[in-house]
Amino acid sequence: MTIRRVAVAGAGIVGLSTAWFLQDRGVAVTVVDRTGVATDATDPTGRERASWGNAGWLAPALTLPLPEPSVLKYGLRAMFDPSSPVYVPPTLDPKLIRFLADFARHCTTRHQMAALEAFAQVNRVALGAYDDLADGGVAEQTRDADPFLAAFTAETDRDRLLEEFDHVQATGGEVDYEVLDAEAVHSLEPLLSDKVRAGVRIRGQRFIDPPRFVASLADAVRARGGEILTGFDVTEVRDPGNGVVDVISTNGDNVSVDAVVLATGAHLNALAHDFGVRTLVQAGRGYSFSVVPDELPKNPVYFPVQRVACTPLHDRFRIAGMMEFRNPDAPLDPRRIRAIVDTTRPLLRDVDWDDRSEAWVGSRPCTADGLPLIGGTRSPRVFVAGGHGMWGVAHGPLTGRLLAGAVTGHTDPVLRHFDPLR
């Protein structure tokens, strides 16, 4: 089967990366998205995707599957408290109940170790896919995070992160880190307040400015001859078995191609279900906003206990957090932004917390087993790329590279862990 023309549904980091790597393999691409492309920070339609407002960390040391025994313990305690960093609104939604039950079932040490092993294999090569994009002309660069700091108010809080690093190393992952006392951590990041008493410096991590990166990737796809159709809300993908797949929009537009890649983030199930994909993709909604401190930090800061991620974009400091299992289309809940402010305010100095901009909510596309869905479906012409949860930015370009291989008949064995039909 020769694949010359592919449609990619979804212009987030995963869809655009897949389009770019397909082009590398000589395939003509049309990317369709129901909203716009995140060309700049003021484009409200482009913001709807998770790939716009995230923390932008390319941090293999922290890129770990979400279900694990302690998340379950913590989650059950905190779940129904709106100010908690993990929140589930009281619900009778059968899809959400099924997801939570399945998620809980995967919070075992045995599953965690198996998932960590799978992650170790992809984490090792994930940054290399970003280097491919840079070598191939994507203008916006990744930045080295040196230092990449995790900060704690007590030394005892640090032990949990170090324990996670032990698990990573035991399952073949790589983590290069140094434990810091209060003086050392403050000398590396002056913005930290006196409440911070301990830290960890993690080496070999990077980060991006997400809106700029996604816009730059879209530019590169267009410059290589790709078409990006915005305002194209896919309602149906039809494979009648005659060698052509039809991608049909709500207003009746039709793109006919040799194959289609579904990369629709938290909305993946709607289109993938008809092709045998039964794994639920649930929105794990996160929030972010920006502040401009007196002195803009040069590197990310992570507060693991508070589950808050801070990242310097080019001219502002993005603060991100929260995991809210909820309908992806529900409006932004200002209580979550306030909760992030309240928990982070004591930890950073010289920030005017009332002078915030870019308040944003977006959906991490979460699977109950914490593993993404990358590969083929029941139809030989329909492929899936999504479900990356907390780590679609770190794994997006690698996913694109792997899936472009699979679409053109070169399936990497690592994809067995991420089979969309599991």
Ligand SMILES: Cc1cc2nc3c(=O)[nH]c(=O)nc-3n(C[C@H](O)[C@H](O)[C@H](O)COP(=O)(O)OP(=O)(O)OC[C@H]3O[C@@H](n4cnc5c(N)ncnc54)[C@H](O)[C@@H]3O)c2cc1C
């Ligand atoms: C607060 C927060 C912080 C995060 N920080 C990080 C981080 O530091 N590092 C990291 O690796 N990850 C991070 N993530 C996770 C990451 O943002 C996501 O995993 C990733 O962006 C998912 O990318 P995607 O392309 O699959 O989905 P999206 O970016 O959501 O893109 C999906 C696209 O599909 C389109 N679409 C949906 N349905 C249709 C349809 N029917 N027809 C046409 N188009 C459709 C949508 O409009 C959207 O543009 C974070 C997430 C959040 C919320």
